[in-house]
Amino acid sequence: xxLEKLFKPKSMAVVGISKRNYLSPGxxxxxxxxxxxxxxxxxIYPGGGQIEGIxxxxxxxxxPEIPDILVIAIGPDDTLGYIQDCVDLGIPASVIIxxxxxxxxxxxxxxxxxxxxxxxxxxxxxxxxxCIGVYAPPLVDTIFSPTERITRPPKGxxxxxxxxxxxxxxxxxxKFKERNIGVSTAVSIGNRAVVDEVMLLEYFSKIDKExxxxxxxxxxxxxxxxxxxxxxxxxxEDTVITFFGGKTSEGKVATQSxxxxxxxxxxxxxxxxxxxxxxxxxxERELLTCLKVYDVLSHRKNPFGKNVITxxxxxxxxxxxxxxxxxxxxxxxxxxxxxxxxxxxxxDLKGLMNPVAQKIASFNNPIDLTGSVxxxxxxxxxxxxxxxxxxxxxxxxxxxxxxxxxxxxxxxIANIVSTKNKPLVCFIPYVSKYSxxxxxxxxxxxxxxxxxxxxxxAVSALxxxxxxxxxxxxxxxxx
Amino acid sequence: xxLEKLFKPKSMAVVGISKRNYLSPGxxxxxxxxxxxxxxxxxIYPGGGQIEGIxxxxxxxxxPEIPDILVIAIGPDDTLGYIQDCVDLGIPASVIIxxxxxxxxxxxxxxxxxxxxxxxxxxxxxxxxxCIGVYAPPLVDTIFSPTERITRPPKGxxxxxxxxxxxxxxxxxxKFKERNIGVSTAVSIGNRAVVDEVMLLEYFSKIDKExxxxxxxxxxxxxxxxxxxxxxxxxxEDTVITFFGGKTSEGKVATQSxxxxxxxxxxxxxxxxxxxxxxxxxxERELLTCLKVYDVLSHRKNPFGKNVITxxxxxxxxxxxxxxxxxxxxxxxxxxxxxxxxxxxxxDLKGLMNPVAQKIASFNNPIDLTGSVxxxxxxxxxxxxxxxxxxxxxxxxxxxxxxxxxxxxxxxIANIVSTKNKPLVCFIPYVSKYSxxxxxxxxxxxxxxxxxxxxxxAVSALxxxxxxxxxxxxxxxxx
Numbered sequence: 001x002x003l004e005k006l007f008k009p010k011s012m013a014v015v016g017i018s019k020r021n022y023l024s025p026g027x028x029x030x031x032x033x034x035x036x037x038x039x040x041x042x043x044i045y046p047g048g049g050q051i052e053g054i055x056x057x058x059x060x061x062x063x064p065e066i067p068d069i070l071v072i073a074i075g076p077d078d079t080l081g082y083i084q085d086c087v088d089l090g091i092p093a094s095v096i097i098x099x100x101x102x103x104x105x106x107x108x109x110x111x112x113x114x115x116x117x118x119x120x121x122x123x124x125x126x127x128x129x130x131c132i133g134v135y136a137p138p139l140v141d142t143i144f145s146p147t148e149r150i151t152r153p154p155k156g157x158x159x160x161x162x163x164x165x166x167x168x169x170x171x172x173x174x175k176f177k178e179r180n181i182g183v184s185t186a187v188s189i190g191n192r193a194v195v196d197e198v199m200l201l202e203y204f205s206k207i208d209k210e211x212x213x214x215x216x217x218x219x220x221x222x223x224x225x226x227x228x229x230x231x232x233x234x235x236x237e238d239t240v241i242t243f244f245g246g247k248t249s250e251g252k253v254a255t256q257s258x259x260x261x262x263x264x265x266x267x268x269x270x271x272x273x274x275x276x277x278x279x280x281x282x283x284e285r286e287l288l289t290c291l292k293v294y295d296v297l298s299h300r301k302n303p304f305g306k307n308v309i310t311x312x313x314x315x316x317x318x319x320x321x322x323x324x325x326x327x328x329x330x331x332x333x334x335x336x337x338x339x340x341x342x343x344x345x346x347x348d349l350k351g352l353m354n355p356v357a358q359k360i361a362s363f364n365n366p367i368d369l370t371g372s373v374x375x376x377x378x379x380x381x382x383x384x385x386x387x388x389x390x391x392x393x394x395x396x397x398x399x400x401x402x403x404x405x406x407x408x409x410x411x412x413i414a415n416i417v418s419t420k421n422k423p424l425v426c427f428i429p430y431v432s433k434y435s436x437x438x439x440x441x442x443x444x445x446x447x448x449x450x451x452x453x454x455x456x457x458a459v460s461a462l463x464x465x466x467x468x469x470x471x472x473x474x475x476x477x478x479x
Numbered sequence: 480x481x482l483e484k485l486f487k488p489k490s491m492a493v494v495g496i497s498k499r500n501y502l503s504p505g506x507x508x509x510x511x512x513x514x515x516x517x518x519x520x521x522x523i524y525p526g527g528g529q530i531e532g533i534x535x536x537x538x539x540x541x542x543p544e545i546p547d548i549l550v551i552a553i554g555p556d557d558t559l560g561y562i563q564d565c566v567d568l569g570i571p572a573s574v575i576i577x578x579x580x581x582x583x584x585x586x587x588x589x590x591x592x593x594x595x596x597x598x599x600x601x602x603x604x605x606x607x608x609x610c611i612g613v614y615a616p617p618l619v620d621t622i623f624s625p626t627e628r629i630t631r632p633p634k635g636x637x638x639x640x641x642x643x644x645x646x647x648x649x650x651x652x653x654k655f656k657e658r659n660i661g662v663s664t665a666v667s668i669g670n671r672a673v674v675d676e677v678m679l680l681e682y683f684s685k686i687d688k689e690x691x692x693x694x695x696x697x698x699x700x701x702x703x704x705x706x707x708x709x710x711x712x713x714x715x716e717d718t719v720i721t722f723f724g725g726k727t728s729e730g731k732v733a734t735q736s737x738x739x740x741x742x743x744x745x746x747x748x749x750x751x752x753x754x755x756x757x758x759x760x761x762x763e764r765e766l767l768t769c770l771k772v773y774d775v776l777s778h779r780k781n782p783f784g785k786n787v788i789t790x791x792x793x794x795x796x797x798x799x800x801x802x803x804x805x806x807x808x809x810x811x812x813x814x815x816x817x818x819x820x821x822x823x824x825x826x827d828l829k830g831l832m833n834p835v836a837q838k839i840a841s842f843n844n845p846i847d848l849t850g851s852v853x854x855x856x857x858x859x860x861x862x863x864x865x866x867x868x869x870x871x872x873x874x875x876x877x878x879x880x881x882x883x884x885x886x887x888x889x890x891x892i893a894n895i896v897s898t899k900n901k902p903l904v905c906f907i908p909y910v911s912k913y914s915x916x917x918x919x920x921x922x923x924x925x926x927x928x929x930x931x932x933x934x935x936x937a938v939s940a941l942x943x944x945x946x947x948x949x950x951x952x953x954x955x956x957x958x
Contacts (some may be wrong), residue, residue: 149880
C-alpha cells in the first residue's frame, strides 16, 4: 500500500464542516490547512456556499481536481459512504477522525470490518478510524484541535507513530518542543484498521528520506503483525524505538476499551524487541532522552564525529558537589562507569584551576569545580579531559549560579566539542534566563538536558545505539 | 543551641567584601541584603569607606549595634579569628560560606575541629563551613550567587535543609518555583560542623511556627546523630521527609570528597526511617511531589477538608485514552487501586455526557471522555464521582486540546472540589498558554501536576501521610 499520498499530499478534501459551529472538527481542519499549511485544500458541504471566505463544494466529484487525500470528520454512520467515494473517484488516501468503530464493540466491530474490506480490496490508504490523523509539516495537519491549543514540535529526524492521539499531541508534542526534538512526520494510528505499525515502519524506513529515527508508542502489536515488524526493524538502517503503554493488568483493561487491542505478554515481546535491535526505553522520560540524542546526532554536523560510546566510561564535571553525587549515583543503573583518574591527571586538573578554586575543588570523578569556578577553568578542564582517550563521554553539569560564569560559557564549550569531537552531554537548569547558554550549545548540536537523570540516560542511550549499530553492521556477531 | 538569631536576624554583618571585584561573595551578600531583604546589614572593610553608596565599617566592634549574625565570606585562614570576634563581642550566630575545612582533609580537618571547639564552648550557632547559607524570606539571604541568577521559590510551609548548596538552589529552588511549592526557610548546612540536621529538625519542629513540613536532602547522617534524629522525627507534629544522595558505592565515593561524610548502609537507615514515620521518596521527583501536596494541604483552606486517603482507591478521568492507560499502568506500583464502577454507575456516567461524546466515550475506570467532551460533561462527571464514597480520590487528566474545553474549566472544577471536599489531583500540561487553567485550580489549593506520573505519585504521597498521621495519633498500633 502506497503511503506517500497520506504524508506528502498535494491536495486534500475535508468532509464534516459545520457552518454553524466554528469548533466542529471538520471546520477546524479545513481552516488550519487553508491558512497554515502548504497543501491545497477543498471543503465539502451539501449545498455549497462558503465559510470564512473559503468556497465550499457541493460534492466530492465537483472538485477541480481529484484530491490526494480525503479527511472524514463525521459520525460513523456516514463514514463508509465516503470511503466508497474514494474508490469511485480514485482518491488514494483517507484519514478517518471519528470514533464509533471497533473500540465501542458490537456494531462498531462490524462497521470496521466493512471498512477494512473496502480499503484493502481497493488499495486505499486509510488512517484511523478514531485518530487525530497526521501532522506532516509543512504540508498537512489533520489534528482537529485548533493549532493555538497545540504545541507544535520543531522539524527534525524523528517519525513519531502513536496509538494514542492524546499522547501524541500532549506527551510528545509538548515535550518535544520543550526539549527541542525534531519531528519529520507525526501519525496517530487510532484503531489502525488499515494502515498499521508495519506499513508505517516500512514506509519511514524505506521511502521517507527525512526520517532517520522511527519511534512508536503502542499499547500492543496488531494481531499477527509482531513478526513482520521485528523483521523490518532488524533490516532498517534507521534507529527503531518502541515504547509500550498498558504493561500492567490494570493498564491492559484500560487499553482494551481504548483501542480494542491487547497488550500481550510484555516480557516475551521485550526479549524479541531486543533481539531485533529495537531500542526500548523503560519510561517515557527515557524515550524522550533517546529521541533527543538520536535526533541531534542525525544532523549533518554531528559534533561527536565518529566517536561512539562502547563501554560507557564517563567523566563527570560539576560546579556543585551535590549534583556530582546524584549523577554518580545513577551511573551503574544505566550501565555506565566513572573513569578513575591517575594521580598525575588529578595534579594536572588542579593545576588548570584558578588559585582560589584550586584549594577547595575536588578532582576525583565526579570533578567538583565549586562555586569559585571561572569560565576559563571549565574550558581548560573540558579541553584536558577531551584528550584522555579512555574517557568516552563527558557529562557536564553546568549550573550558571556561580557569579563568575558568563553568558559566553556555552559557546566556549561548544567550540571545544566541535573541534575535539569528544562526546559531551550537558545539564543546564530549565530556566528561561539561561536559554542563551542552552542555545549556544544546541546550535552546535550538543545535547543539553534539564535534569541530571536525563543527562545520564543520554549517555546510556548513546551506548545502546553503538551496540545496535555494531550488530547491524556485523561488527558483533554474538548477542 | 538557639537558632532563632540564625533564621530570624534583625541585623547582620558581612566580612569578605572586595572594593575591586564586584563579584566577590561578600560584596554580593552585602548588597542583596541591603537592597532586597528586611535585615539591617553592615559591611566590614579594613579602612572603611563605602561601596555603591553603602558605608563600610572598619571593624566589627565599631558597628552601631551588636549584630545578630556574622556572615564570613573569606578564605579559611582568617575565618577562625572572626569566630573568636563573635565570642568576644557576643554575636550569637554566624554563617561561614567558604570551604577549606574538613572537606579538603589534613589541615582542613584540624581547622574544623578548632572551629567546633570555639563554637560549642561559647554557644555560637555556626552554619557551615563550605555552604551557601540561609534563605529566610523576607529577612535574610546569604546565598553568594547574585539573586538574578537564582530562581527564588514562593513562600510557604516547607523548611528545606540540604547538605548540598548547589542542590538547594538548583534542584530545589528551580523546581519549587516551577511547581509552586512554598518554602519557609532554606538552609545549606555544608560541612555541618556545628549546626546539624538534629538541631535543625528540633528548631523547625518545635520553635518555627511557619513550618509544617521539614525536608532534608542528606548524603548521610552526621556521626552518632541518627538516633536522635529518628526520635525527634517520631515526636514531631510536622511531616518529616528525607531524601538521600550517595546511595550507591560510586555515589559514596563522591560524597566523601564532597562533604566529608559517609552515606552508611542505606538499607538499614531506610528501615529505621520508616519505623520512625519519616517519609522517604524514592526519587527526587517523588520528593518534589510529596512536598507539593503536603505544602498545599498545609494551607488554612485545605480543599479536601477532613477527607484522607487510606486505601488508595481512585477514579481516573481523562479526555485522552492513552493518558488513562498510562495512569492505570502506574497505580499498582504506587500502592493504589482503580475502583470498579457498577453497571448502574456506568449508565449514570454515560447519561451525563453530551450526545456525541456519549457514543464514543468509555466508562470503565479510567474514564475516557474523548476529544468531543464539553466543560459541562467534565463538571457533571466530577460532581457525580465526588458522591461515591468508596472513591477516595479523583485523578483528573485534563488536556485542554479538545476544542470545546474553555478557560472556565479550572474554576468550575475548583468550585466542585471546594464544596464537596473530595480529594482531587489534576494533570495539566506545563504549557504557558494553559497557565490560566492551572492557576484557577491552584488558587483554590488544588494540586496540579505536569506529568501523569507525578499526579499518581501525589495520591500515593497522600496515602503515606494518612498512614503516618494515623500512627502518630495512635489510631494504628500495629506497624
